[in-house]
Amino acid sequence: MAGVLIVAEAVSGALAPSTLELAGEGRRVAEALGEPLIAAIAGTNVRGNEAALGEAGVEQVYLADHSGPGVPSPEWTAAAVVAAVKQAQPSVVLISHSAAGRMLAPTLAARVQSGVVTDATRLRVEGDRVIVTKPVFGGSVLSEQVVLANPQVVTLRARSFAAAEPQPRNAAQSIALQVPEAAGGLEVLEEIREESTSGPKLKDAKVVVSGGRGLGGAENWHAVEELAAVLGGAVGASRAVTDAGWISPSHQVGLTGATVAPDLYIAIGISGAVQHVAGISGARNVVAINKDAEANIFKYARFGVVGDWKQVVPALTERLKQLRS
Amino acid sequence: MDIVVTIKQVPDPDIPPHHFKVDEANKRIVGPPGVAPVMNGYDANALEEALRIREKQGGKVTVVTLGPDGARDTLKRAIAMGADAAVHVNDAALLDRGSSLTARVLAAAIQKIGPFDLVLSGRQASDTDAGLTHILVAEALGVPAVSPVSKLESVDAESAVARRAVDDGYQRIKVRLPALLGVSSELNEPRYPPLKGIMAAGRAQIPVWSAMDLNITDLEPRVELRRLYQETREARVELIEADSPAEAGTKLADKLREAGLV
Ligand SMILES: Cc1cc2nc3c(=O)[nH]c(=O)nc-3n(C[C@H](O)[C@H](O)[C@H](O)COP(=O)(O)OP(=O)(O)OC[C@H]3O[C@@H](n4cnc5c(N)ncnc54)[C@H](O)[C@@H]3O)c2cc1C
Ligand SMILES: Nc1ncnc2c1ncn2[C@@H]1O[C@H](COP(=O)(O)O)[C@@H](O)[C@H]1O
Numbered sequence: 001m002a003g004v005l006i007v008a009e010a011v012s013g014a015l016a017p018s019t020l021e022l023a024g025e026g027r028r029v030a031e032a033l034g035e036p037l038i039a040a041i042a043g044t045n046v047r048g049n050e051a052a053l054g055e056a057g058v059e060q061v062y063l064a065d066h067s068g069p070g071v072p073s074p075e076w077t078a079a080a081v082v083a084a085v086k087q088a089q090p091s092v093v094l095i096s097h098s099a100a101g102r103m104l105a106p107t108l109a110a111r112v113q114s115g116v117v118t119d120a121t122r123l124r125v126e127g128d129r130v131i132v133t134k135p136v137f138g139g140s141v142l143s144e145q146v147v148l149a150n151p152q153v154v155t156l157r158a159r160s161f162a163a164a165e166p167q168p169r170n171a172a173q174s175i176a177l178q179v180p181e182a183a184g185g186l187e188v189l190e191e192i193r194e195e196s197t198s199g200p201k202l203k204d205a206k207v208v209v210s211g212g213r214g215l216g217g218a219e220n221w222h223a224v225e226e227l228a229a230v231l232g233g234a235v236g237a238s239r240a241v242t243d244a245g246w247i248s249p250s251h252q253v254g255l256t257g258a259t260v261a262p263d264l265y266i267a268i269g270i271s272g273a274v275q276h277v278a279g280i281s282g283a284r285n286v287v288a289i290n291k292d293a294e295a296n297i298f299k300y301a302r303f304g305v306v307g308d309w310k311q312v313v314p315a316l317t318e319r320l321k322q323l324r325s
Numbered sequence: 326m327d328i329v330v331t332i333k334q335v336p337d338p339d340i341p342p343h344h345f346k347v348d349e350a351n352k353r354i355v356g357p358p359g360v361a362p363v364m365n366g367y368d369a370n371a372l373e374e375a376l377r378i379r380e381k382q383g384g385k386v387t388v389v390t391l392g393p394d395g396a397r398d399t400l401k402r403a404i405a406m407g408a409d410a411a412v413h414v415n416d417a418a419l420l421d422r423g424s425s426l427t428a429r430v431l432a433a434a435i436q437k438i439g440p441f442d443l444v445l446s447g448r449q450a451s452d453t454d455a456g457l458t459h460i461l462v463a464e465a466l467g468v469p470a471v472s473p474v475s476k477l478e479s480v481d482a483e484s485a486v487a488r489r490a491v492d493d494g495y496q497r498i499k500v501r502l503p504a505l506l507g508v509s510s511e512l513n514e515p516r517y518p519p520l521k522g523i524m525a526a527g528r529a530q531i532p533v534w535s536a537m538d539l540n541i542t543d544l545e546p547r548v549e550l551r552r553l554y555q556e557t558r559e560a561r562v563e564l565i566e567a568d569s570p571a572e573a574g575t576k577l578a579d580k581l582r583e584a585g586l587v
Contacts, residue, residue, distance in 0.1 A: 106456075115547030119454060136454050136553075145550055194494040255454065303584075314574070316574035318575075
């Protein structure tokens with residue numbers, strides 16, 4: 001047996017956008033290796049995705065349905081994926097570099113005695129090996145790494161790989177897995193979603209307005225929110241801001257936060273540390289407002305204003321209100 | 326409560342990208358001269374949390390690193406912050422051989438240190454950006470892991486309740502001890518070493534362990550680093566010129582409209 005196995009996720013009955021990225025890249029790798037694309041999906045109500053997976057190029061899917069009460073624990077999910085991998089014996093396993101994937105990938109690699117590379121931005125096949133491009137040192141340096149054993153476990157950075165274009169194809173053939181409730185040491189007591197009360201979700205937004213430490217304090221944060229509201233965009237933040245508690249951590253953009261790919265990304269009072277810009281490499285147009293002309297963020301920007309946000313941003317917001325009314 | 330904290334010494338992550346040099350032949354990073362390496366930021370958060378737990382509940386905090394001679398300075402800093410003991414694993418055969426060997430080494434060292442209730446690690450190291458080692462350590466120790474932890478709600482002899490950041494929110498997870506937690510930066514603000522601590526660090530005896538001390542014989546890496554390189558980036562920004570910052574803001578709005586972006 002062989003194949004490229006992607007770990008699929010479904011949200012409210014549809015495949016997650018990150019899963020389509022795994023399928024798109026997975027299919028490319030599978031074709032280069034001359035192997036089929038297969039999938040594993042584990043969670044609550046995961047049946048019914050066979051057609052969508054088939055359209056994305058998946059031939060077979062291992063299904064683990066969580067029937068127990070509550071949110072499945074990361075241990076149960078890991079057990080399900082390990083079971084699928086042991087049965088399918090794939091040569092490559094691709095996982096999203098999401099919160100769940102970051103824990104799942106090393107757990108899987110350890111349990112199948114293989115190696116793992118996380119947060120890949122590019123894959124290339126040479127013979128039977130996948131050469132993984134992975135930024136290190138926050139993104140200041142690039143590395144190429146290769147897993148020496150099989151399965152080669154890799155997590156893919158969001159928005160760095162082209163999503164599969166659905167095509168009319170046969171539904172994926174499903175293989176049910178029985179995964180007993182893990183008797184492990186973890187219990188998810190509750191899961192709290194911090195959807196922003198208004199505006200789009202950060203990861204899918206066409207416009208993101210982000211603020212940094214340069215805002216000066218929580219009392220000034222409304223300036224970021226007002227501009228985002230005028231543009232119908234989402235609110236993002238640097239880690240300096242989420243660490244300081246001006247806004248919740250789910251708004252953090254960057255290496256250890258969200259990866260965003262909007263048409264327009266406005267960075268206010270953000271210096272543009274490599275770890276921050278790691279999250280915006282997919283942004284089509286970056287605008288920087290910073291009082292320091294030397295700030296690194298200007299290297300990534302299409303338009304920039306060197307100046308104090310306290311003057312720049314209210315005038316910008318006001319003018320945009322006029323233009324949009 | 327007996328806690329082990331894994332600590333890695335890393336090049337200072339605040340060094341701007343163009344100050345790093347890459348020695349491509351040896352696949353190594355060369356930082357600017359005179360900039361000392363530091364304690365990995367998330368490991369400092371892990372140590373801070375361990376110290377806070379000990380201050381409330383008593384017990385012992387031991388830090389452990391796998392690193393070259395210079396890594397001793399980072400262990401000394403950990404003692405200066407308040408750690409009770411430190412262990413330095415230092416053996417040329419074990420250095421730079423990837424996360425899976427590093428994890429087996431750390432797990433063996435933790436077991437040799439003695440029984441523990443908690444292992445606290447950083448969620449990731451700022452040089453590898455891998456976020457792997459601590460999860461592999463937990464697997465090797467056979468204990469449950471939670472990462473990244475943005476808040477520790479409670480810890481007692483049997484269990485801990487931790488908040489784990491997930492996309493769009495967080496989970497509250499109850500974990501049975503002994504367990505390993507991968508700590509994130511929202512958790513706390515690491516303290517500066519007090520004078521008393523700096524003096525204690527000066528006197529501290531730090532044992533050095535080798536592969537043999539830990540019975541590590543399988544040195545095979547699972548991942549190979551093929552290449553390390555840098556891409557440079559030239560600024561191509563169009564700066565908005567105006568007589569005042571406010572006018573620049575207005576002009577920026579017009580510019581965005583012209584470009585069809587708003
Ligand atoms: C392993 C690791 C992971 C990390 N992950 C992330 C991550 O995912 N996301 C992230 O953002 N960071 C991350 N960081 C932190 C990152 O290195 C920076 O410390 C952080 O991004 C800095 O945030 P900032 O730009 O808001 O603050 P600063 O770097 O302090 O910059 C503030 C900026 O505001 C400007 N400013 C000040 N006053 C004004 C004013 N009145 N008007 C206009 N401009 C003004 C200043 O000129 C400065 O450029 C990570 C770090 C490490 C080590
Ligand atoms: N050489 C090391 N010595 C001690 N701890 C380490 C070492 N390498 C990694 N760690 C721990 O594992 C975490 C994750 O590292 P990494 O997988 O490299 O991102 C770090 O934050 C440290 O707590």
